[in-house]
Amino acid sequence: MPGKSHKLVTVNTVPERAKRLIGRVVEDVRDRFTIVHVANVETIEDVKETLEREQPDLLFTASMWTPEQAHEIVNIANATIPGIKTFSIPQGLQAEKGPDAVVEYIEEHLPGLLSS
Structure with a gap:
């Protein structure tokens, strides 16, 4: 039985892709982990407000962000x-290896x- 439920917020400029990819991950790991994708944020400016509203314990940044942008998002989250x-x-x-590689x-x- 999977342990506690984890609330996940993703930061991805393509919300449909985030939903689809995370949906696959949630399905694949559900025997070990319970992950609820509560929101996707499309802009760095909206990260703080979304985190305050959703109170997740997990945040993923997508592969379209530069390392600097990902670092900024992580700093806001922390x-x-x-x-x-x-x-x-x-x-x-x-972009290089496709959605399967991301999953x-x-x-x-x-x-x-x-x-x-």
Whole structure:
């Protein structure tokens, strides 16, 4: 039986893609983890407000952000919700290797992230 439920906010300029990819991850790991995708944020400017409203314990940044932008988003998340677990997908992963690579990358790193 999966443990506690994790509330996830994604930061992705293409909300449909975020929903689709995270949907696959949630389905694939549901025997081990319960993840609820509560919101997607399309702009860095909206991150703080969304985090305050949703109070997630997980935040993922998508692969369209530069390392600097991902770092900025993570800093906003840490300042808004101390202790939030953040995960940044490497820039260009989706464009270079496609959605399957993104799903694999998340699933590979999720157990370590959630147990940290």
